Amino acid sequence: MKLKMILSLTIVCLVSAFSLAGIYQITNTKIEKDKAGRLEFNLLEAMFPGAKSFFPTNKPGFYTLSETSGITKNVSLKSLISDTVWGIYANDNQMTGIVFKISQYKFGRTVETYVALGTDTLIKGTNTVDGLGTGTKSNDSWLSQFINKKETDILLKKDGGTIEVAPSTAMSVRVMINSIRENINTYKYLLETKQITEAKVIETSRQDSL
Amino acid sequence: MMIARRINAWKHFSNGVTINNPVLVLMLGLCSVIAVSTNVLNALGMGIAFTFVMVCSNVLISLIRNVIPDAIRIPVFIVIISTFVTITDYVLQAFMPVIHSQLGIFLPLIAINCIVFGRAESFASKNNPIASLFDGFGIGIGFTIVIFLMGAIREILGNGTICGKVVLGKAFAASPIAFMILPPGGFLVIAFLMGMRNWLSNKEKK
Numbered sequence: 314m315k316l317k318m319i320l321s322l323t324i325v326c327l328v329s330a331f332s333l334a335g336i337y338q339i340t341n342t343k344i345e346k347d348k349a350g351r352l353e354f355n356l357l358e359a360m361f362p363g364a365k366s367f368f369p370t371n372k373p374g375f376y377t378l379s380e381t382s383g384i385t386k387n388v389s390l391k392s393l394i395s396d397t398v399w400g401i402y403a404n405d406n407q408m409t410g411i412v413f414k415i416s417q418y419k420f421g422r423t424v425e426t427y428v429a430l431g432t433d434t435l436i437k438g439t440n441t442v443d444g445l446g447t448g449t450k451s452n453d454s455w456l457s458q459f460i461n462k463k464e465t466d467i468l469l470k471k472d473g474g475t476i477e478v479a480p481s482t483a484m485s486v487r488v489m490i491n492s493i494r495e496n497i498n499t500y501k502y503l504l505e506t507k508q509i510t511e512a513k514v515i516e517t518s519r520q521d522s523l
Numbered sequence: 524m525m526i527a528r529r530i531n532a533w534k535h536f537s538n539g540v541t542i543n544n545p546v547l548v549l550m551l552g553l554c555s556v557i558a559v560s561t562n563v564l565n566a567l568g569m570g571i572a573f574t575f576v577m578v579c580s581n582v583l584i585s586l587i588r589n590v591i592p593d594a595i596r597i598p599v600f601i602v603i604i605s606t607f608v609t610i611t612d613y614v615l616q617a618f619m620p621v622i623h624s625q626l627g628i629f630l631p632l633i634a635i636n637c638i639v640f641g642r643a644e645s646f647a648s649k650n651n652p653i654a655s656l657f658d659g660f661g662i663g664i665g666f667t668i669v670i671f672l673m674g675a676i677r678e679i680l681g682n683g684t685i686c687g688k689v690v691l692g693k694a695f696a697a698s699p700i701a702f703m704i705l706p707p708g709g710f711l712v713i714a715f716l717m718g719m720r721n722w723l724s725n726k727e728k729k
Binding site for chain 2: 322335336340341
């Protein structure tokens with residue numbers, strides 16, 4: 314009798330576990346994708362509260378490029394600035410900034426930071442998904458020191474810049490700020506050489522664009 | 524024989540909807556009914572999820588009733604019901620994320636809903652799969668009808684809308700009876716529906 318009880322319960326649990334594993338396999342990709350989309354959308358909105366539309370930059374043809382630059386028309390912004398560029402922000406017909414993402418893999422986790430740049434190449438906002446692990450300093454207060462800084466300020470204080478070191482961090486602050494500076498430089502160059510002129514009018518809602 | 528079976532199936536189904544209505548007669552699972560019936564779409568989502576779990580768990584429990592030892596029937600019921608609830612949870616989260624987020628904690632809580640357990644213990648574990656299927660379906664439909672009615676009444680009076688569309692004029696929608704979408708409104712509507720059901724039942728008896 315005991316053996317029958319053990320066997321029955323084991324079989325029921327195994328069948329249940331396999332069914333749930335199957336359902337998880339089918340639905341998990343979609344659930345994770347939706348979750349990530351909503352999360353990124355919320356982050357973008359927090360950085361550009363007045364934004365009317367966000368467009369992913371991995372699609373070609375969102376903006377016009379100068380024909381004299383030698384760069385083929387209709388390339389994606391993502392391929393121009395760096396692989397970390399995530400979003401472009403447009404207000405009506407006028408592009409007013411971009412958002413890029415910096416990822417660092419350290420201590421077994423990926424730290425992701427979003428940086429919003431205006432067309433004046435000043436940092437308009439910074440945000441993070443799962444926290445930076447910046448020791449005793451809160452993520453918000455540490456990240457807020459980047460706001461309204463220009464490219465030359467984005468250096469550690471001991472290197473002559475304005476950025477404070479974050480103790481006990483789960484990422485390399487130096488690598489992070491070097492990536493930010495590099496992206497600002499590229500964006501500045503593209504703007505100055507008028508390789509990026511204006512965003513095309515795209516009839517799409519925010520949700521559709523994500 | 525065939526006719527008798529059909530009559531029995533119909534009896535099991537209609538019992539679930541009327542005589543054994545889980546909300547108005549058995550008064551089980553009222554917590555989620557009051558919490559979720561703030562609008563029609565939520566109510567419908569909850570009703571469909573509940574009916575799916577009710578039907579599937581009833582049929583499966585009835586199918587394996589003769590091979591499961593009596594001493595472990597409750598843990599087996601728990602595993603089966605929880606599995607169907609988790610499947611519903613994943614599917615809704617993947618394909619209807621809006622409804623999933625609106626139902627919130629009340630969707631996983633179907634796993635410990637006393638209606639599902641009650642029917643598994645008192646009906647499915649003692650009857651054949653066909654009868655259990657109709658009983659589960661009847662109970663599920665009975666639950667859905669009541670929660671839908673509650674959702675409709677509360678949304679109309681509490682928001683002035685139905686499925687988000689204005690029905691009682693813009694003036695009413697601008698200042699509706701907001702009390703109706705709060706928990707006291709839920710108690711009031713459920714009491715009204717119970718009273719109506721008892722009145723109709725007494726009238727029939729006379």
